[in-house]
Amino acid sequence: MTTVYNFSAGPAVLPKDVLLQTQQELLDWHGSGMSVMEMSHRGPEFTQIIQEAEADLRDLMAIPAHYKVLFLQGGATTQFSAIPLNLIGRTGKADYVNTGHWSKGAIAEARRYGDIHVAASGEDRQFTYIPDLTRWQVRPDAAYLHYTPNETIGGVEFQSVPTVGDIPLVADMSSNILSRPVDVSRFGLIYAGAQKNIGPSGLVIVIVREDLLGHALPLTPKLMNYQLVADNDSMLNTPATFAVYVAGLIFKWLKAKGGVAAMEQINIAKADKIYAAIDGSQGFYRNPIDIACRSRMNIPFVLHDDALNAAFLKEAADHRLLQLKGHKSVGGMRASIYNAMPMDGVDALVSFMQDFAGRHT
Amino acid sequence: MTTVYNFSAGPAVLPKDVLLQTQQELLDWHGSGMSVMEMSHRGPEFTQIIQEAEADLRDLMAIPAHYKVLFLQGGATTQFSAIPLNLIGRTGKADYVNTGHWSKGAIAEARRYGDIHVAASGEDRQFTYIPDLTRWQVRPDAAYLHYTPNETIGGVEFQSVPTVGDIPLVADMSSNILSRPVDVSRFGLIYAGAQKNIGPSGLVIVIVREDLLGHALPLTPKLMNYQLVADNDSMLNTPATFAVYVAGLIFKWLKAKGGVAAMEQINIAKADKIYAAIDGSQGFYRNPIDIACRSRMNIPFVLHDDALNAAFLKEAADHRLLQLKGHKSVGGMRASIYNAMPMDGVDALVSFMQDFAGRHT
Numbered sequence: 001m002t003t004v005y006n007f008s009a010g011p012a013v014l015p016k017d018v019l020l021q022t023q024q025e026l027l028d029w030h031g032s033g034m035s036v037m038e039m040s041h042r043g044p045e046f047t048q049i050i051q052e053a054e055a056d057l058r059d060l061m062a063i064p065a066h067y068k069v070l071f072l073q074g075g076a077t078t079q080f081s082a083i084p085l086n087l088i089g090r091t092g093k094a095d096y097v098n099t100g101h102w103s104k105g106a107i108a109e110a111r112r113y114g115d116i117h118v119a120a121s122g123e124d125r126q127f128t129y130i131p132d133l134t135r136w137q138v139r140p141d142a143a144y145l146h147y148t149p150n151e152t153i154g155g156v157e158f159q160s161v162p163t164v165g166d167i168p169l170v171a172d173m174s175s176n177i178l179s180r181p182v183d184v185s186r187f188g189l190i191y192a193g194a195q196k197n198i199g200p201s202g203l204v205i206v207i208v209r210e211d212l213l214g215h216a217l218p219l220t221p222k223l224m225n226y227q228l229v230a231d232n233d234s235m236l237n238t239p240a241t242f243a244v245y246v247a248g249l250i251f252k253w254l255k256a257k258g259g260v261a262a263m264e265q266i267n268i269a270k271a272d273k274i275y276a277a278i279d280g281s282q283g284f285y286r287n288p289i290d291i292a293c294r295s296r297m298n299i300p301f302v303l304h305d306d307a308l309n310a311a312f313l314k315e316a317a318d319h320r321l322l323q324l325k326g327h328k329s330v331g332g333m334r335a336s337i338y339n340a341m342p343m344d345g346v347d348a349l350v351s352f353m354q355d356f357a358g359r360h361t
Numbered sequence: 362m363t364t365v366y367n368f369s370a371g372p373a374v375l376p377k378d379v380l381l382q383t384q385q386e387l388l389d390w391h392g393s394g395m396s397v398m399e400m401s402h403r404g405p406e407f408t409q410i411i412q413e414a415e416a417d418l419r420d421l422m423a424i425p426a427h428y429k430v431l432f433l434q435g436g437a438t439t440q441f442s443a444i445p446l447n448l449i450g451r452t453g454k455a456d457y458v459n460t461g462h463w464s465k466g467a468i469a470e471a472r473r474y475g476d477i478h479v480a481a482s483g484e485d486r487q488f489t490y491i492p493d494l495t496r497w498q499v500r501p502d503a504a505y506l507h508y509t510p511n512e513t514i515g516g517v518e519f520q521s522v523p524t525v526g527d528i529p530l531v532a533d534m535s536s537n538i539l540s541r542p543v544d545v546s547r548f549g550l551i552y553a554g555a556q557k558n559i560g561p562s563g564l565v566i567v568i569v570r571e572d573l574l575g576h577a578l579p580l581t582p583k584l585m586n587y588q589l590v591a592d593n594d595s596m597l598n599t600p601a602t603f604a605v606y607v608a609g610l611i612f613k614w615l616k617a618k619g620g621v622a623a624m625e626q627i628n629i630a631k632a633d634k635i636y637a638a639i640d641g642s643q644g645f646y647r648n649p650i651d652i653a654c655r656s657r658m659n660i661p662f663v664l665h666d667d668a669l670n671a672a673f674l675k676e677a678a679d680h681r682l683l684q685l686k687g688h689k690s691v692g693g694m695r696a697s698i699y700n701a702m703p704m705d706g707v708d709a710l711v712s713f714m715q716d717f718a719g720r721h722t
Contacts, residue, residue, distance in 0.1 A: 004394030008401040011602055016388075019396055023387040027380050033365030033681065035380055037561040037607070040369040040684055073434040073563055074584055077598035081582030109583050195599055200398040202434055202563040202601030219580050221442030222470055223435055237438035238556055240563030240601065241372055246398070320394065323401055 005345035008323035009152050009298060009336040010175070011195040013345075018249045036245045041238045049241075050234065053248030060251060060259055063184050063207060070206040070226060071234040071244055076174045076193035079204060080106045082224040083170055083189065084113035088143050089215035095119040095142040095167070100127040100151035101329060102172060110146070113217065119145065127154045129290040133162050144168040144188055144212075150176035150295050152196070153327040155287070155334070157295035161186045168212055176297050177205075178254060179339055180264040188212050196297070197338050199247035202240045254339065263339050270337050270346045271296040277350045284357040302332030308360055309333075319352050321345075366706035369684035370513050370659060370697040371536065371557040374706075379610045397606045402599050410602075411595065414609030421612060421620055424545050424568060431567040431587060432595040432605055437535045437554035440565060441467045443585040444531060444550065445474035449504045450576035456480040456503040456528070461488040461512035462690060463533060471507070474578065480506065488515045490651040494523050505529040505549055505573075511537035511656050513557070514688040516648070516695070518656035522547045529573055537658050538566075539615060540700055541625040549573050557658070558699050560608035563601045615700065624700050631698050631707045632657040638711045645718040663693030669721055670694075680713050682706075 006013040039046045096107045098121035119138045120131040150157040152175040168188025177192040189208045195201035213227040278285040287301045326334040367374040400407045457468045459482035480499045481492040511518040513536040529549025538553040550569045556562035574588040639646040648662045687695040
């Protein structure tokens, strides 16, 4: 088969070992004679799969016992609705930090369910920075404070967890979960669509502190009600069983690699190589983000001349470097380098970038 | 590998040919070098996959052009909320027919969003029959009439589409879609969780007449708003890409088998064999449903002595006949025989049932 390096922002590259195991087990999981796709979600086989997935995720992230782990559907965007529906009821107010495209989406949806205040925004400088924490204006009666630790499109990433007192912190970790250690106890709720660092699309994981449950607004759709889902161990209805299975394999792969601390070191090394290629290109490539908040996961960059974009993408594809086109709102290129992107892929990209710049300067 | 026959009610058996193709393409779809799980949902590869899936489904069901086909997440149970949220706004009222477990679930959730009236119910006889259409009390100002063409747990199936005048008919076809021809133009909306006759869990399909869109209640979560999803060709956010791909393969498999008309003949023959084994068992096995509305997809049956249940299930498993245990609300056994259950599996079950009865009479 063809070897390619796939820099898609999501759905994104998965570990080859996980895909090989999935392929091997596809028609007959552990001698059951059944594909995971064919198993009753209430049978002993799938029960084992989902329980192991949860245990491995708890292990990887050191999730405290008073947090529930929910396996849901509908992507992070569905959580843009579910979060205010479940959490805003306590005070009717919630604060949001606006660091780019995905923050804005979360804010727009939340406004439909209560009094939303933007505590800080990077929009004045086209989301190329993260406003200093000292300037955040968080209302003391906000039911929660929402932020986006990594902006997949803009390429802005928080390098530490903001300190906001007692207000429950809610984080959309879709594009950097499991890429570095985080102290889960600092959060009220963490959520992440699976299709970047967890597994296939169609699965979204919510990690929520138990005491925040039980305040859902009256019209909350049943399957968006975290309390009901938690009371049923994510089996209020049929979960996305195959996606849970693949996610579970990825959790085991991560553990075998040394967990998120080991993964962080690799991710730092991978990102450093690409930023060095950009910064060392004498202006041929440019990343507009403040150095202190550059993303390790999604690296947008523009070429000094937009007229070269088409040639860059075509030649990259000829070198089997795929899905490098930047989001239309930013332009240029974007290299998404999640956990499953091997160092070889980064090296191949850097080598190509240098070669391309040399030929087109 | 082990050959088994899997009678799970869902997630359920998938066609072996489809699983083999999925396995073969798992790491490299059509020479792309990528698994379908790794592809951007906005790239040319997945765009082709989802467009072909929709075209093939439209072809199989002869879906008229003024109906939208939506690929959603969250299972049919999420649609229990989404349907009133989207459709009840026109008059604030909706009518439901109660034929069992899944009808009841849909009714309970709908009551949270408007004035719900039960137009007919089979509860007086433990849902063993379908109330005669002449006795249905449908309100003329109902925004829609909801019914469940096949009750997966009870094993009751409508053999024709009820005539209800101009009121849009909404049908939960989760467990019998694509098992027989239906005239889509008779419906306002059809929905179906994938994990029975369509593909893996995590995908739900909605087929909706365009003129019913645009009346969503103000608090409808963005991703539950059919109009917004339709306007974005099911790409309002990342769809369950792998599930859509497998569903697409199943649609092609169905077309190769001669489509739903051919499938109906096979389904009739399969169901007839099992009902004949039950009815011919001199009371050893019993199915309580009125003959006129017995399901072709889900056949619940009890043994004359519940004390034999454990032995039946154990011996069945020894014969590689799996997941035959009935739902706890009904007891006994249930054989779910969707499109992908081969005739060989039905023959093996019938043979085992006869043998078991012979040895335990």
